[in-house]
Amino acid sequence: MPPALKALLAQAIGTATALAAARSGMLPGGLWPVVVVQALAATATATALGSAPWWRWIHLGFAPLVVVALQLNIAPGWYLAAFIGFALVFWSSFRTQVPLFLSNRATAAAVAEQLPRNRPSRLLDLGSGTGSLLRPLAQMRPDCRLEGIESAPAPYALSVLLTRREPTIAVARGDFFDIPWSDYDLVYAFLSPVPMAEVWRKASAELRPGALLVSNSFPVEGIDPDHIIDVDDRRHTRLYCYRPAGPAYQQKSGITGL
């Protein structure tokens, strides 16, 4: 079951349990006992459904925070504005399970080292966010063509603004699974564990021999990387580097002696 559906179910069961408890006369009077039962029942349901640990904290705090916020008498327009703001930044994260976090300069430098040195090459950043990988890379490798594709409107708009004076960077809005990856020397992913199997399938089907798939922090389950880079930064970034069209491709296509 998708996490968003589990969350909805946990809240619905939490609310039904709290209302049933209130109607049965088991609870002391007032709103807070009902709220506490709702929060506990929603949290217990999320735990039973196997939701990730952070969801349990969200369910525990959700109803109490709604009540506190209602008591603050904040104008409804602020909630709508906050909702629209979050939606523009996180867009389809509830479905893709890929949130927005950004690559740092040290990571960009490590990725620059992986681009072929002897010729201009092409890089694709899957889910390019605000362009925080592409911008430092453009300074480090001005000979390369750097492209990014991002689905969320707000980070995409910011990336367009921030890269407008960078002739070697091109960013587009869309889904990276919908474009071909065959023209790139390096495909960079900083996503989450969830889409990595699909990323691997597409990379194996489309990347040409020698092209590199670099995944920041999230390895492809069950596949040995060609090499791993430990970046010397505060978050101890680890880059998993794969050559999907390496020996497997050569066996598949009968190419030998490469």
Ligand SMILES: C[S@@+](CC[C@H](N)C(=O)[O-])C[C@H]1O[C@@H](n2cnc3c(N)ncnc32)[C@H](O)[C@@H]1O
């Ligand atoms: C962790 S951020 C990485 C941003 C940037 N690549 C960087 O390294 O700084 C992942 C981004 O991928 C985007 N994303 C997730 N799935 C996507 C998809 N299928 N197509 C396009 N963008 C996607 C998200 O909106 C998010 O902005």
